[in-house]
Amino acid sequence: MVMKKERRDVKEDRIKTFIPGFDKLVPEGIPRGSSILVEGGPGSGKTILCLEVAKRMCQAGKKVLYMSFEEREDRLRGHMKSFGADPEEYEKKGLLYIKRFNALDIARSVEALLSEAKKELLIDVQPVLIPADFKPDFVLMDSLSSIASAFSGEESRFRIYMEQLFRYLESYNMTSFLIREVSSPSHVGTSFVERGEAVSFLSDGIVAIYNVFYRDAPRKRAIEVIKLRGSDVDRRLVEYTIKKGEGAAVHPDKTLKGNFVLT
Ligand SMILES: Nc1ncnc2c1ncn2[C@@H]1O[C@H](COP(=O)(O)OP(=O)(O)OP(=O)(O)O)[C@@H](O)[C@H]1O
Ligand SMILES: [Mg+2]
Incomplete structure (x- = not known):
């Protein structure tokens, strides 16, 4: 009996993306409250993957916050619709909150907070970013790279902001996918010499x-x-597809074969 209960408790602390193929790569699930970087080159399918997560989570009745620093809300809704999802319905039900932010506003607010604060580490990111009246199960940010650019030349400020953001998400047990654009093929291998490299070690997971x-x-x-x-993952490189009417899918049964180059 006790064993059974313990096992259930462990399971409850893990969450799914509800993308069947993706969840097979993380069979134990994602630890609740973790921050996961979704990295890839331009056009690799980062936004679409995150919108697929949003769609699937809302279908399962979970609350999702999609923070965009790039594409407009109506465009993101359009992408979801092209995958057969109904974003307006999720929004009406209070499950989905899609909001576009201006990364420069964020940088300016952080700047102002930092100059007010005596101790640099005490800024509160919450009013700068997360809507106070919406407590999501899953947070999607598109993208950290846009925020990094807005802090142009102020790497240390970006770093402080990121530390606060990661801490905030963790303290509220919000699981997140944070998009990070990497100029290909630097994410193949070990050289992380890009803007915003600080986020690599702050994150609990990386999906490329x-x-x-x-x-x-x-x-x-x-x-x-x-x-x-803290998780046992399937580390194979597998096929990922984006199809009209269907959306994004991960195919754990299809590993990549032959001579190819990753970018
Ligand atoms: N509705 C769709 N049907 C089929 N393919 C699509 C659809 N929407 C997007 N795609 C394809 O998916 C690709 C990746 O889109 P996505 O916007 O997710 O890339 P990204 O990694 O976020 O790029 P960026 O770094 O520019 O933001 C597009 O270039 C397009 O080829
Ligand atoms: Mg994108």
Whole structure:
């Protein structure tokens, strides 16, 4: 009896994305409250993956916050609709909150807070970003790279802001996918020398998406879970597809074969 209860408790502390193929790569689930970076080059499918997570989570009755620093709300809703989802319905039900922010406003607010605060580490990111009246199960941020650019040349300020943000998400047990654009193919291998590199070690997990180039065959997309703290993950590089009417899907049964180059 006791064993059973313990096991159930452990399970309850983990969450799913509800993307069946993706969840197979993380069979134990994602520890609640973790921050996971979704990395990839331009057009690799980062936004679409996160919108797919939003769609699936809302379908399962979970609350999702999508913070965009790039595309407008109506465009994001349009992408979701093209996948057969009904974002307006989720919004009406209070399950989905899509909001576009101006990254420069964030940088300016942080600047103002920092100059007011005597101790730099005591700024409160919450009023700057997370809507006070919405407590999501899952947070999607698109993207950290846009925020980093807005802090142009102020890497230390960006770092303070990121530390606060990660701490905030953790303290409220909000699980997050945070998009980070990496200029390909620097995310293949070890050289993280990009803007906002501080976020790599702040994160609990990294998911990488790639464009796959074959010499004699059409291009493909691929995805892998690079790390997930405290979890046993399936680290294979598998196919990732984006299809009209269907959305994004991860195919754990299709590992990449042949001669290809990842970008
Ligand atoms: N409705 C759709 N049907 C089919 N393919 C689509 C659809 N929407 C997007 N795609 C494809 O998915 C690709 C990746 O889109 P996505 O916006 O997710 O990339 P991204 O990694 O977020 O790029 P960026 O770094 O520019 O933000 C698009 O370039 C397009 O080829
Ligand atoms: Mg995008």
